[in-house]
Amino acid sequence: MKITPQVRNNICLNAHPVGCKRDVQMQAAQARLLASNIGQKTGIMPYAQEKRPKHVLVIGCSTGYGLASRIVAAFTYHAATVGFSFERMPSSTKTGSPGWYANEAFDQEAAADGLFSVTYNMDAFSNEAKAQAIDTARKNGFAYDLVIYSLASPVRTDPKTGQMYRSVIKPIGAPYTGTTVDVFTGKLKQAEIQPATPDEIAETVKVMGGEDWQLWVDALASANVLDNGAMTVAYSYIGPPLSWQIYRDGTIGHAKADLEAKAHQIDSNYKDRGLRAFVSINKAVVTRSSAVIPIIPLYVSTLFKVMKEKNLHEGTLDQMVRLFTERLYVPNKDKVPVDEEGRIRLDDWELQDSVQKEVNARLARITEENLRQLADIDGFRRDFLQAHGFEISGVDYDAEFDPLE
Numbered sequence: 157m158k159i160t161p162q163v164r165n166n167i168c169l170n171a172h173p174v175g176c177k178r179d180v181q182m183q184a185a186q187a188r189l190l191a192s193n194i195g196q197k198t199g200i201m202p203y204a205q206e207k208r209p210k211h212v213l214v215i216g217c218s219t220g221y222g223l224a225s226r227i228v229a230a231f232t233y234h235a236a237t238v239g240f241s242f243e244r245m246p247s248s249t250k251t252g253s254p255g256w257y258a259n260e261a262f263d264q265e266a267a268a269d270g271l272f273s274v275t276y277n278m279d280a281f282s283n284e285a286k287a288q289a290i291d292t293a294r295k296n297g298f299a300y301d302l303v304i305y306s307l308a309s310p311v312r313t314d315p316k317t318g319q320m321y322r323s324v325i326k327p328i329g330a331p332y333t334g335t336t337v338d339v340f341t342g343k344l345k346q347a348e349i350q351p352a353t354p355d356e357i358a359e360t361v362k363v364m365g366g367e368d369w370q371l372w373v374d375a376l377a378s379a380n381v382l383d384n385g386a387m388t389v390a391y392s393y394i395g396p397p398l399s400w401q402i403y404r405d406g407t408i409g410h411a412k413a414d415l416e417a418k419a420h421q422i423d424s425n426y427k428d429r430g431l432r433a434f435v436s437i438n439k440a441v442v443t444r445s446s447a448v449i450p451i452i453p454l455y456v457s458t459l460f461k462v463m464k465e466k467n468l469h470e471g472t473l474d475q476m477v478r479l480f481t482e483r484l485y486v487p488n489k490d491k492v493p494v495d496e497e498g499r500i501r502l503d504d505w506e507l508q509d510s511v512q513k514e515v516n517a518r519l520a521r522i523t524e525e526n527l528r529q530l531a532d533i534d535g536f537r538r539d540f541l542q543a544h545g546f547e548i549s550g551v552d553y554d555a556e557f558d559p560l561e
């Protein structure tokens with residue numbers, strides 16, 4: 157069948173197998189090129205550095221920040237990688253989810269480079285996933301020296317009780333009204349979201365907070381498959397004040413505050429083993445769910461336009477390159493640079509005064525008429541489609557495909 161994007165209410169329901177795979181291949185090529193650029197500049201290839209990731213576990217490995225982390229770990233540093241994600245497999249009538257194809261492509265690229273990689277399609281919140289990660293390390297005789305926690309999920313089943321929790325993106329205390337844009341029609345509209353109930357806040361913390369991250373670290377540590385001096389990093393977002401009512405001060409922000417608290421707990425619980433736990437505050441990028449949060453598409457597309465004009469724009473791979481090369485694995489530097497609260501900041505360029513002032517000035521006068529002039533709505537739409545394997549260069553979208561291939 158010919159596969160064209162099926163987008164409903166800013167959600168894309170299908171994926172293009174060849175496009176998703178090609179996207180991973182292109183990111184892997186960029187990560188390999190980065191290795192040789194670093195080698196030329198410093199005289200030492202990143203995979204020959206003493207300080208480098210060697211055995212990396214990526215929880216949430218198939219798309220977005222997790223995939224980019226795994227690509228840099230493997231193709232820039234030649235790390236062995238073990239990935240967990242939860243993706244929909246294809247059927248004869250329906251394509252798989254984008255990450256399904258991305259995982260296949262990742263494993264193929266890794267095999268082509270002779271790198272160890274194994275990918276599990278399992279619920280990462282389950283005890284079975286943790287047992288599988290332990291088993292994989294033991295069977296292959298290694299311990300993890302880097303654990304990336306990059307889950308974004310609407311639901312979590314607590315493995316102890318079997319109870320299912322749902323996360324919501326809602327304000328707390330008062331309704332939120334914000335402008336949102338349909339990135340496919342360019343129409344602006346006001347969206348109102350009612351405040352979360354106390355149960356909804358607690359459930360969002362259960363799903364997107366740090367409890368499961370801590371369970372992972374505890375399981376790996378007690379099975380002795382965490383290297384001495386290992387690092388673990390979970391991702392978060394802060395964003396500008398205009399988004400705080402819906403994000404940072406809302407349900408998801410509560411969950412992220414819990415994630416930060418768990419980083420400190422993990423750090424102090426495993427001090428004697430030299431384990432370091434970090435939250436990395438990353439930049440806003442376009443992923444599969446970015447288009448459904450009010451204000452985010454409008455803010456992000458305006459941000460993109462401003463950052464591109466200032467030559468500061470970054471995608472997931474660029475961000476992860478900075479995380480690995482300028483934060484986690486800086487040669488001859490023992491300490492990971494962090495802010496006063498111990499967080500790694502990769503949102504430093506996004507939150508620069510000059511960037512935020514310009515974004516705010518534009519948002520104050522944005523209309524449907526000047527939208528394309530002030531915001532990179534086409535860039536947002538393209539990134540969104542590319543996250544599903546569409547509009548990737550070099551792919552023949554007129555060709556017929558079998559989603560099962």
Ligand SMILES: NC(=O)c1ccc[n+]([C@@H]2O[C@H](COP(=O)([O-])OP(=O)(O)OC[C@H]3O[C@@H](n4cnc5c(N)ncnc54)[C@H](O)[C@@H]3O)[C@@H](O)[C@H]2O)c1
Nearest residue numbers: 216218219220221241242279280308309391392393440441
């Ligand atoms: N997107 C942004 O702009 C942004 C910015 C800063 C920080 N972050 C943070 O980065 C992290 C990753 O977000 P993303 O945007 O890359 O998301 P994403 O949707 O692209 O990726 C989420 C990953 O989680 C996996 N996953 C979800 N539920 C799972 C389950 N039950 N078991 C196993 N795997 C599961 C998916 O398969 C996928 O690999 C999140 O913590 C998010 O808050 C995102």
